[in-house]
Amino acid sequence: MLVTEGSLGVEERYDPQKVELKWQQYWADRELYKTGSKSSGQKFYCLEMFPYPSGEIHMGHVRNYAIGDVIARYKRMSGYNVLHPMGWDAFGLPAENAAIKHGVHPSEWTYKNIGNMKKQLDGLGLSYDWNREVTTCSPEYYRWNQWFFLKMLEKGLTYRKHSYVNWCPSCATVLANEQVIDEKCWRCDSTVIQKKLEQWFFRITYYAEELLQGCDELPGWPERVVLMQKNWIGKGEGVEVDFPVEGLDEKLRIFTTRPDTLFGVTFMCIAPEHPLSEKLVKDKVALDAVRAKYGKDTEKVGLLTDFYATNPLNGNRVPIYVANFVLIEYGTGAIMSVPAHDQRDFEFAEKYGLPVKVVIVPEEEFKIQDSGFKIMREAYEDEGILVDSGQFTGMKSDNAKKKIITFIEEQGLGNSVINYKLRDWGISRQRYWGTPIPVIYCDQCGTVPVPEKDLPVLLPMDVMVKGTGGSPLLESEAFLYTECPVCGSRARRETDTMDTFVDSSWYFIRYCFNKGDIDLSAELRDPESELDYWMPVNQYIGGVEHAVLHLLYSRFFTRVIRDLGLIKISEPFQNLLTQGMVIKDGAKMSKSKGNVVDPNYLIRRYGADTSRLFSLFAAPPEKDLDWSDKGVEGAYRFLNRLWGLVHKNLEGLHGHRKATGEPVNTLRLGDHTSRLYRKTHQTVKKVTADIEREYHFNTAIAALMELVNEITSFEPASDGDWRILKFVVEKLLLLLCPFSPHIAEELWEAIGNRPSIFEQKWPGWDEEAAKEDTIELVIQVNGKLRSKMMISAGTPDEEIEKIALADSRTGEIIGTQKIKKVIIVKGKLVNIVIGA
RNA sequence: GCGAGAGUGGCGGAACCGGCAGACGCGCUGGCCUUAGGAGCCAGUGGGUAACUCCGUGCGGGUUCAACUCCCGCCUCUCGCACCA
Numbered sequence: 001m002l003v004t005e006g007s008l009g010v011e012e013r014y015d016p017q018k019v020e021l022k023w024q025q026y027w028a029d030r031e032l033y034k035t036g037s038k039s040s041g042q043k044f045y046c047l048e049m050f051p052y053p054s055g056e057i058h059m060g061h062v063r064n065y066a067i068g069d070v071i072a073r074y075k076r077m078s079g080y081n082v083l084h085p086m087g088w089d090a091f092g093l094p095a096e097n098a099a100i101k102h103g104v105h106p107s108e109w110t111y112k113n114i115g116n117m118k119k120q121l122d123g124l125g126l127s128y129d130w131n132r133e134v135t136t137c138s139p140e141y142y143r144w145n146q147w148f149f150l151k152m153l154e155k156g157l158t159y160r161k162h163s164y165v166n167w168c169p170s171c172a173t174v175l176a177n178e179q180v181i182d183e184k185c186w187r188c189d190s191t192v193i194q195k196k197l198e199q200w201f202f203r204i205t206y207y208a209e210e211l212l213q214g215c216d217e218l219p220g221w222p223e224r225v226v227l228m229q230k231n232w233i234g235k236g237e238g239v240e241v242d243f244p245v246e247g248l249d250e251k252l253r254i255f256t257t258r259p260d261t262l263f264g265v266t267f268m269c270i271a272p273e274h275p276l277s278e279k280l281v282k283d284k285v286a287l288d289a290v291r292a293k294y295g296k297d298t299e300k301v302g303l304l305t306d307f308y309a310t311n312p313l314n315g316n317r318v319p320i321y322v323a324n325f326v327l328i329e330y331g332t333g334a335i336m337s338v339p340a341h342d343q344r345d346f347e348f349a350e351k352y353g354l355p356v357k358v359v360i361v362p363e364e365e366f367k368i369q370d371s372g373f374k375i376m377r378e379a380y381e382d383e384g385i386l387v388d389s390g391q392f393t394g395m396k397s398d399n400a401k402k403k404i405i406t407f408i409e410e411q412g413l414g415n416s417v418i419n420y421k422l423r424d425w426g427i428s429r430q431r432y433w434g435t436p437i438p439v440i441y442c443d444q445c446g447t448v449p450v451p452e453k454d455l456p457v458l459l460p461m462d463v464m465v466k467g468t469g470g471s472p473l474l475e476s477e478a479f480l481y482t483e484c485p486v487c488g489s490r491a492r493r494e495t496d497t498m499d500t501f502v503d504s505s506w507y508f509i510r511y512c513f514n515k516g517d518i519d520l521s522a523e524l525r526d527p528e529s530e531l532d533y534w535m536p537v538n539q540y541i542g543g544v545e546h547a548v549l550h551l552l553y554s555r556f557f558t559r560v561i562r563d564l565g566l567i568k569i570s571e572p573f574q575n576l577l578t579q580g581m582v583i584k585d586g587a588k589m590s591k592s593k594g595n596v597v598d599p600n601y602l603i604r605r606y607g608a609d610t611s612r613l614f615s616l617f618a619a620p621p622e623k624d625l626d627w628s629d630k631g632v633e634g635a636y637r638f639l640n641r642l643w644g645l646v647h648k649n650l651e652g653l654h655g656h657r658k659a660t661g662e663p664v665n666t667l668r669l670g671d672h673t674s675r676l677y678r679k680t681h682q683t684v685k686k687v688t689a690d691i692e693r694e695y696h697f698n699t700a701i702a703a704l705m706e707l708v709n710e711i712t713s714f715e716p717a718s719d720g721d722w723r724i725l726k727f728v729v730e731k732l733l734l735l736l737c738p739f740s741p742h743i744a745e746e747l748w749e750a751i752g753n754r755p756s757i758f759e760q761k762w763p764g765w766d767e768e769a770a771k772e773d774t775i776e777l778v779i780q781v782n783g784k785l786r787s788k789m790m791i792s793a794g795t796p797d798e799e800i801e802k803i804a805l806a807d808s809r810t811g812e813i814i815g816t817q818k819i820k821k822v823i824i825v826k827g828k829l830v831n832i833v834i835g836a
Numbered sequence: 837g838c839g840a841g842a843g844u845g846g847c848g849g850a851a852c853c854g855g856c857a858g859a860c861g862c863g864c865u866g867g868c869c870u871u872a873g874g875a876g877c878c879a880g881u882g883g884g885u886a887a888c889u890c891c892g893u894g895c896g897g898g899u900u901c902a903a904c905u906c907c908c909g910c911c912u913c914u915c916g917c918a919c920c921a
Contacts, residue, residue, distance in 0.1 A: 224840050224916075231839080231917060238921080256921060269921090300919080330920045337921085343837090344919055421920055547916080617861070618848060624914090626848055634861050637876095644876095689852085699850065702860035709860095778856045783902045785856055823901055825855050833901045 014643035016607025020742040024125055032756060033127040036081040038533035044080035045534050046072040047508055047573075049542030049550075050087045050134065053113040054094060057120045059582040059589055059615070059627065060543065062599050066612040067579055067621050067695065068541045069126045073738035074691055076127070077762040083534055084127055085511040087134030088114050091142075091500045093171065095433045096472075099465040106433040107461065110137055120600065124608045125741050127758075132511045136503035141510065142435040143456030144520055145502050148557070149438055150449050151564055157203045160447065165426060167195035173430050200437060200496070202425040204556045208233055210570075211422075211555055220575030222622070225547045229555075232548050234421025239405050240332060241414035243268060243309040246317065250276060252309050255331030255419060259408070260400040262313050263389035264338040264359035266349065269302065269323035271333040277322050280305040293324040300325050300348050311336075312413045313404075314390055323348065331419055339379060346379040360384040360397060425553065427499040432465050432472035434497030442484035442491035451485050452521070457493070471495040504550055505557040508537050508572055524565055531566055537573045541621075544578040551576070577695065580624035582615075589627070597627055609740035610636040616697040616739055639743055642708055642736075646729060646747045652722045653729060653751040673721050676714055680728045681770035683707045684763050687735045701739060707732055726751065734763045778829035779804045781813050797824050804830045 027033065048068035051061055065086075072084035088110075095106035102109075114135065121128070134141060152158040167173070170190040185192055204211075212233045215226050238257035245252055252268060270277060272291040281287045286303050293301045302321040309320055325344060326335055339349035339356045349356055356376060362384045383397030392400045408414045428437065436457045438450035450457055460479040465472050473479055473495035484491040510518060512534040523529050536558075551573070558572040581588045584595040602611045614635035619625045646653065683703050690700035711729070716722045729751060737744035737757050748757040772793055777800065779787040787809040791800065801822050804810060814834055821833040 227840065228916060234920065236920065254921085258921075295919090325919050325921095327920065335921050342921065344921075347919095419920075544915085614861095620849090623842095623849095628848065628862065630862050631848070638861085640876095693852070696852095698848095699860080702850075705860055776856080780856085780902075783855095783900095788856075821901060823855090825902095829855055829902095831855080831901055 012644075012647055014640050014743070016609060016639075016742070017604075019746045020123075020125060020608050023742045023745045024122060026745075026755065027125075027127075027758075028122075030756065032758060033084065033129045034131065035083050035085075035129045038081075038530055040081040042080050043083065043533060044072075044075040044539075045083045045508075045537045046075060046539050047083075047085065047511070047537045047541070049540075049546065050089050050504070050507065051117065052089045052092060052094070053110055053117055055113040055116055057117055057599050059597055059599060061121075062124065062602075062611060063582055063615045063621075063625060064541060064543070064579055065121065065124060065126055066615050067577065067697070068539075069124075069612075069741075070616065070691070070697060070738040071539055071541075071695065072127050073741065073758065074762065077734075077738070077758065077760065079761070083132070083511065084129060085132035085134070086121065086126070086128040086130070087132075087507060087511070088117075088136065089500065089504055089507075090114065090135050090137035091434045091497075091503055093431070093433070096431065096465045099433075103464075105461070106465065107137070110433075123603055124599075124612065127741075131514050133515055134507050134510050136500075136507065137433070139456045139458055140516060140518075141507075142459075142503070144506075144510070144518065145435040145498060146438040146450070146455050146457060147452065147520060148502075148506070148560070149498070150452060150455075152202065152560060153449055155560075155563070157206060157560060158200060159203065160198060160200050162196060162198050163201075163426070164194045165197050165199060166192045167197075168192055197428075199426045199428040200439075200494075202427055202556070204425045204553075205420060205422055207556055207559050208235070208420040208422050209418075210559060211552065212420075214555065214571060217571065218576075221573070222544075222576065222578055225544065225551070225576060225578060228547045229552055232422065232552065236331075236419045236421075237416070238419065239408060239414055239416045241312065241336070241408055243312060243318075243336070245276075245280075245320070246308045246310060248279070248307065250279070252276065252320065252334050253332045253414070254334045254336045255417065256336055258338070258341065258401075259404040260383070260386060260389075260392075260395075260397045261338040261341045261359055262311070262336070262404060263386070263392070264340050264357045265311050265316065265318055265336045266339060266355045266357050267318050267337045268309050268320045269326045269335050269337055269345075269348070270320065271326040271328035272322055272324060273328040274322070274326075274333045276334075280307050280320060281322060282306060287322060290322050290324050295324070295327070300344070300351065302348060302352060304352075312411075313407075319354075321348075321352075329423065330421065340376065341379050341381055343379040343381060346376070357388070359387055359389050361387055363396075425499075425501075425556075427502055428496040429499055430471045430495075431497050432459075432463055434500060435459075435502065436473070436479075437494040437496050437498060439494040440482060440484060440491045441494065442487060442489060444489055445484055445486040445491075448484055448486050448491070454485070459497075473497070501549060501553050505553040506561065508540075508554070509535070509561060509566075520566065529566070532568055535567050536569050536571055539575045539577065540573040541577045541579060543581070547578065577621060579621045580619065582627055583624050584627040597629075602632065606632060606636045607639075607742070609743045610639055613639065613701065613740050617701040618698065620694075620696050620698050622694075638705060638708065639740060641712065642732075643743065643747070645708065645711060646750060649716070649725060649729075650750065652716060653726050655722070655752075672714060673724050676710055676728055677724050678769060678772070679707060679710050680731050681765040684731055684735060684765040685767075685770055688762070688765070691738075697739065700735075704732065704736055704739075731763050733757060734760060775827050777804070779807060779810055780829060780831040781810060782833060782835070783831060786810055786813055793827065797826075800824055800830055804832060 046068055048064050072082050076082045090110050095110050098104060098109045099106050136142060149158055168185040168188065168190055170188045171185060184190065212230060212235055215230050218226055236257050238255055239259045240253055240255050242251040242253050252270070272287065272294045277287060281303065290301055290303045300323065302323040305320045305322060307320050308317050310317055326333065337345040337348065339345040339354065340358045341360055360380060360383065362382065386392050386395050386400050392403060395403065405416050409416065436459055438455060438457045440448045440450060442448055460476040462478065463472050463476050480492055480495065482491055482493055509531065512530050523531065554572050559570055561567055562570055584597065587593050587595060589596045599611065610632060614632045615625060617635060618628065618631055686703040687700040690696045714725065716725050733744045733748050734757065745755060745757050749755050774790050775793050777789050777791045778785060787807050789807065791803060801824065810832065814832065817834040819832060819834050823831040
């Protein structure tokens with residue numbers, strides 16, 4: 001049977017589609033999320049990692065953007081001038097793949113996807129200011145990539161060099177070190193080979209030390225991400241030492257972090273590609289064999305050369321090997337081998353029957369003067385006391401290191417150096433769908449940068465990607481041939497495009513301006529720049545998969561931008577939240593596993609509010625989220641109950657529009673009413689605290705559910721009851737609105753308030769009103785729960801002790817035993833310690 | 837191997853500074869309503885026991901009046917790095 005009452009503006013049945021469309025329209029028309037100018041007070045820059053426009057959003061996006069939206073809405077209601085933008089990481093390989101597969105131009109494909117995804121994001125009710133939208137494949141955006149490239153070229157931070165690069169035969173392109181995972185392409189999993197090409201590089205290593213130091217100034221980042229960054233930069237402090245090669249006028253320079261083990265060198269190893277390798281080895285076939293095994297995760301392979309080197313510290317003559325495990329890219333490409341104190345050298349020595357010479361012993365052993373012969377099973381890699389080490393014998397490792405380094409430097413045998421694992425960032429890509437590198441090659445003038453006034457160098461649209469390798473831009477003659485900006489003669493353009501990580505390394509800077517309103521060269525001269533107001537990002541939210549690449553590049557770019565004089569700060573992201581993955585049936589959601597949940601389906605069936613609510617409720621943001629279809633229904637049920645609750649009481653609620661803000665005389669309230677009133681204050685406090693405490697939305701939502709449960713059993717009887725109910729419902733909606741904005745807005749209006757709820761202030765609470773007047777006292781005997789009773793909150797300790805001892809259950813257990821101690825925890829429990 | 841994080845009901849997860857373990861939700865059980873229920877509402881729900889009570893936060897110790905929480909030693913899982921000299 002249909003109930004027809006309650007036609008005050010809210011329907012009896014909750015229809016998410018209708019409600020959500022209505023308010024999305026309203027918010028857009030009212031430009032509710034428009035960013036304020038920099039005179040609008042304290043700012044808060046809330047940013048979520050922008051998506052690649054693949055065409056469809058997935059649950060990972062829903063979760064990421066729901067988290068960001070709650071924060072943005074909460075901060076806005078808390079009085080901040082919030083910048084909450086969104087955009088598109090729109091250059092990249094998939095667009096080219098689509099072109100190859102479907103014959104559609106990457107541009108067309110990309111923009112169509114953007115249109116589609118934008119609709120989907122709006123369908124989630126996200127509070128973005130689309131006036132700030134960024135699309136990285138638009139000339140308006142990528143011209144500034146080119147501008148940065150030129151500025152960095154001026155400063156020597158961009159350069160070109162021949163180098164071995166990771167080459168993916170399947171994608172027919174170069175990969176950055178970071179894009180190679182276990183010797184495989186990060187995208188297609190093919191085995192990566194080495195190829196020598198001329199490439200453009202960004203000199204990120206110039207900032208290696210600063211990027212490392214900066215890690216300690218990121219208290220708002222998860223520790224593990226900071227650690228990953230540190231490891232990636234990989235600072236190694238040590239010393240380079242020259243070992244003369246016997247019979248040649250050559251010195252073999254090695255790098256070591258353990259100069260205290262120099263006296264334990266029994267052989268040397270050089271990388272197969274070391275410049276001396278050709279000279280030291282006659283047997284080229286054997287050398288090639290070692291080269292073939294270079295860098296492979298197989299066993300250690302070595303080739304004995306015909307030469308010996310001399311240890312400059314003790315004059316020992318040691319053989320030189322070419323070894324597959326010695327890296328050419330790190331240090332000097334050559335090592336001294338100390339098998340007694342390095343496990344890798346130890347394994348090598350074991351295999352080739354080389355001597356092991358102990359020069360470090362543990363401190364304890366040294367004191368005992370234990371000189372008994374021992375067979376080593378593994379290298380002793382810790383520090384200790386030096387033995388058999390000339391004038392350094394008897395010193396502790398850390399002291400000996402310093403002394404030996406000093407000695408080496410004084411004798412001119414070498415010098416102390418710092419090495420980093422971090423490599424310069426190769427940005428050249430033999431791809432079409434990316435930012436053209438703004439350089440021209442002229443036969444007369446050589447490599448000539450495109451003048452700033454000629455930017456942007458437009459990506460030609462008359463190229464059809466075929467995917468057969470090589471740079472697609474070679475095919476566009478109109479693009480390829482141009483005039484040399486210096487001498488005017490016919491010249492060729494660079495045909496490589498930039499790594500798309502360049503795009504995402506500064507997009508947060510671009511958001512600080514309205515669409516079409518960016519001019520960085522003017523910004524250089526503007527002391528009142530918006531950039532200084534908005535930067536840094538206060539809260540950045542995204543997947544942990546970008547913990548190294550994107551975040552490190554962004555930190556690098558921010559420093560470059562700082563040194564160009566555009567901003568003052570060095571760190572782009574003050575706080576970082578890395579949200580967990582969305583898991584279903586024990587695995588990450590993916591098409592290949594067939595366990596994906598389609599957000600579109602979810603929104604159609606339950607609405608955006610339910611989808612958001614569940615993904616925020618099921619787990620705290622930083623942890624993985626276990627997807628549950630049943631759980632979604634639970635969230636839907638909750639919103640339905642809320643809807644029904646308001647509907648049921650609509651007339652009464654609508655009639656009491658003045659409840660908010662009025663002082664409440666709790667003495668005159670009935671029992672249930674005052675309990676509800678108190679619970680409301682407690683809920684405001686809890687929800688606020690949970691949001692503030694690392695965005696623990698799951699427990700915040702649980703508190704809202706508790707409050708709804710409490711209201712459900714509440715039957716307003718008096719005028720006062722109705723006023724309290726209105727008060728409670730208003731607070732509830734205010735607390736709920738960041739999570740499920742549409743329904744909160746709809747019900748806010750329904751109970752007689754003017755939209756928008758988002759123009760309301762975040763509610764506060766009254767500490768006094770939140771206090772319980774009675775507490776449940778827990779009575780323990782010897783730490784075990786024995787009894788419980790209700791007492792009034794202010795009961796003094798002596799009184800509590802008396803009550804506890806007078807309790808019949810307690811008395812029974814204590815019996816005749818002696819009371820040793822009574823411990824009282826204020827407002828919680830009393831523990832009676834008894835015993836013989 | 838190194839580094840980080842995690843192990844709590846049938847499940848997702850709570851428990852903030854050492855103070856009632858299991859909030860909230862899912863599932864399950866029973867009841868009401870119903871032609872029906874895969875809707876809704878009400879009640880119950882860690883395990884064993886008829887009950888008193890006992891046992892329970894990966895395992896084993898320890899500190900404490902009191903331990904999911906702190907300390908020591910293991911086990912398992914997840915993630916990251918992995919010949920960086």
